[in-house]
Amino acid sequence: MSDQHIDPAGNTQAFRAFANAREQEAAAKPKKSPLVPVIAVVAAIVVVGVVAFLLLQ
Template identity: 55%
Template sequence: MSDKYVDPSGNTEQFRAFAHAPEAAAPAAPASRVPLVAGIAVAVVLLVAVVAWLALS
């Protein structure tokens, strides 16, 4: 049985196409941390408000 896999280095044209192809799993741009920081800030404010309300009641 013949092997159906074709090595891209076996042909110059195939190798050039392989070498210049963009990476399929390129890392995405880092996400902005502003929503995360804003969410944490809101949670801290709410926690302080609940603790103050419980302490004063």
């Protein structure tokens, strides 16, 4: 049988603990820099350009 008495303070405390844990986890992760993908795209464009130049000579 289910309990007829629900403790709202317990639920609120559990939610606050969950929310605080998520905030701390998000703050602990380093933010990723878009530098690596940008360099990869530029390098790919340069390679395609060099190959196209060599083929058209």
